[in-house]
Amino acid sequence: MERERLITPVSYRDGAVELLDQTRLPQETVVLKIRDYRELARAIREMRVRGAPAIGLAAAYGVVLGLQDLEDKAQLDRRFREVLEELKRTRPTAVNLSWALERMARVYRRERRRGLARLKEALLAEAEEIHREDIEANRRIGRFGAELLPEGVTVLTHCNAGALATGGYGTALGVVRSAWEMGRLRKVLVSETRPLLQGARLTAWELEQEGIPYELITDGMAGWLMARGEVGAVLVGADRIARNGDIANKIGTYTLAVLAHHHQIPFYVAAPTSTLDPACLTGKEIPLEERSPEEVTQIQGLRLAPAGARARNPAFDVTPHELISAIITERGVLRPPFAEAIADVLP
Ligand code: MRU
Numbered sequence: 001m002e003r004e005r006l007i008t009p010v011s012y013r014d015g016a017v018e019l020l021d022q023t024r025l026p027q028e029t030v031v032l033k034i035r036d037y038r039e040l041a042r043a044i045r046e047m048r049v050r051g052a053p054a055i056g057l058a059a060a061y062g063v064v065l066g067l068q069d070l071e072d073k074a075q076l077d078r079r080f081r082e083v084l085e086e087l088k089r090t091r092p093t094a095v096n097l098s099w100a101l102e103r104m105a106r107v108y109r110r111e112r113r114r115g116l117a118r119l120k121e122a123l124l125a126e127a128e129e130i131h132r133e134d135i136e137a138n139r140r141i142g143r144f145g146a147e148l149l150p151e152g153v154t155v156l157t158h159c160n161a162g163a164l165a166t167g168g169y170g171t172a173l174g175v176v177r178s179a180w181e182m183g184r185l186r187k188v189l190v191s192e193t194r195p196l197l198q199g200a201r202l203t204a205w206e207l208e209q210e211g212i213p214y215e216l217i218t219d220g221m222a223g224w225l226m227a228r229g230e231v232g233a234v235l236v237g238a239d240r241i242a243r244n245g246d247i248a249n250k251i252g253t254y255t256l257a258v259l260a261h262h263h264q265i266p267f268y269v270a271a272p273t274s275t276l277d278p279a280c281l282t283g284k285e286i287p288l289e290e291r292s293p294e295e296v297t298q299i300q301g302l303r304l305a306p307a308g309a310r311a312r313n314p315a316f317d318v319t320p321h322e323l324i325s326a327i328i329t330e331r332g333v334l335r336p337p338f339a340e341a342i343a344d345v346l347p
Contacts, residue, residue, distance in 0.1 A: 006135065006168035007206060009049055010058045012127065015068060017061045021048045022164060026205040037066035037083050044090040047196065051165020052239045052275055053134050056096030059087040060127035063104040067120055076116070080108055092287040093248055093316045095240040095277040100130055134167030137272040137330035138174040145175030145235070145270050145328040146182050153179070153232035156189040156222060159250035160202035161237025161270065171237045171270040173206060175328065180212045188214040189231060191222055193250060195295040195313065219252050226263040234260045238271040238327075245321030245338025246283025247271075251314055257323035266325040273329050273345055283318035291315045 011018045016033040017040055024030045032048060034040045040062040043049055049058045066083030070076065084101055091097060104126055111122040149155065155176060159165075162173030169177065179185040188207060193199035200216055207214040217225065225231055234256050238247040247253075247269050260267040280286055296311035297303060305311065327334040327341075334341035 007163035007209065008168050009051075009054050009164045010061060010131075010167070012061045012064065012124070017058065017065060019043055019049045019058065020164070022050055022202060023048050025164075026201055026208075035065060037062045038086060040065060041086045041090050044087070050198070051160060051162075052094035052096040052237065053166040053171070053272060054164065055091060055094045056100030056274065057127070057131055057134060057167050059090070059097050060100040060104050060130050062087045063101070063108075064120070064124050064127055067116075067123065070116065073116060076112065076119075091289060093239045093289045094275075095280075096272075096274050099274045103130060131167045134272065134274075135169055137274075138166055138169040138171055139178075140330040141171055141270050141272065141328050142169065142174035142178035144330075144333050145172075145268065146178035146184060148266075148268065148326065148328070148333060149175070149179050149184050149233060151184055152186045153184060154186050154189060154230060155179070156191065156225075156231045156234045156256070157203060158191045158199060158234075158236050158253055158256055159193045160198040160206070162203055162206040164202050164206060165237065170206070171272065171328075172235045172268075173203065175235055175268075175270050176207075176212065177210065180210070185212070186232075188212060189222075189225065190214050190216050191219050191252065191256070192216060193252060194219055195299075197299070198250070219255075222256055223259045226259055226265055231260075231263075231265055234265060234267045236267075236269055238269050238275050239316060240280065240286050241269070241271060241276045241327065241342070242280040242283050242286060243276075243278060243339060243342055244282050245324060245327065245334075245336070245342060246286070247319050247321075247324065247327075248283065248286045248288060248316045249319065251317050254317040254319045254323075257319040261323050267319075267323060268326050268328060269319075269324055270328040273331055273347075276329075276342060276346060278346055283320060286316075286318060288318070289315040
């Protein structure tokens with residue numbers, strides 16, 4: 001697989017899943033070598049790997065880990081069920097997780113009677129195929145998205161929808177990368193993304209690596225910069241897209257969409273079709289993760305709020321489709337009315 005020059009958050013080598021630990025970036029570049037699927041599930045929960053497509057990919061490789069030491073065929077079905085359930089419960093919002101696990105389950109059902117060695121090979125091949133397809137999808141999203149942007153644009157992005165959040169290259173940051181290569185991009189405004197600072201820590205790190213000009217802003221600065229005419233487009237990723245075009249993404253995305261609408265700035269969502277959830281008719285049905293209040297009262301272990309302070313921590317919000325200008329997928333740019341455009345690209 002040709003991905004040597006890409007930032008790769010997840011890979012599989014010699015019986016171990018290798019994760020670039022995203023809780024340690026940008027201070028340290030630490031690669032975790034994980035051989036146990038339960039440890040991999042913990043790494044997903046702790047957000048050592050995060051971002052919807054990367055979570056799906058890590059879980060697919062997690063299935064490979066879950067079966068690799070198994071020698072007794074009589075245990076196979078029970079083990080497979082346990083592995084799938086453990087990985088599925090890690091994070092609820094990114095549909096790419098259950099999508100990737102369903103692909104692995106399909107291969108399992110097809111190959112389980114052909115012997116353990118063959119089954120294990122087929123599962124690894126499927127995980128690698130998901131990885132390859134994701135990078136390819138991101139490159140296509142990048143090209144489609146870059147063509148939408150006007151010459152010399154300043155783009156505002158939220159959270160990290162970059163190489164770190166995918167198999168490589170990125171969705172929203174894939175568009176940024178392509179636009180930069182095509183000479184269309186002036187700079188990127190990166191919102192820091194409280195509470196876990198994926199913008200300040202991860203998006204800024206990726207843009208540094210690529211030499212793409214950016215400025216970091218706190219989340220509360222976006223509206224004022226839009227009012228001053230300093231934002232040409234907003235570009236974000238998604239964790240799940242409902243059939244009507246409502247999207248779930250990192251908390252704060254909804255605020256940016258309302259602001260963009262008020263200031264008549266295009267609001268673009270970049271995501272592969274693996275992020276579409278045909279089972280959700282609208283955003284109301286999307287399960288939204290609520291994480292520990294400590295992530296709000298502290299920053300990287302340093303307590304900011306008084307002891308005993310209560311806090312809320314919804315990790316995602318839903319942006320209604322009315323606020324979205326276009327959804328950029330690897331199968332083309334979807335425009336309103338989204339229900340029809342989405343139905344056309346669903347398998
Ligand atoms: O909680 P996170 O960091 O996993 O949230 C990530 C996001 O919200 C991303 O925007 C989304 O997963 C798209 S990644 C290509």
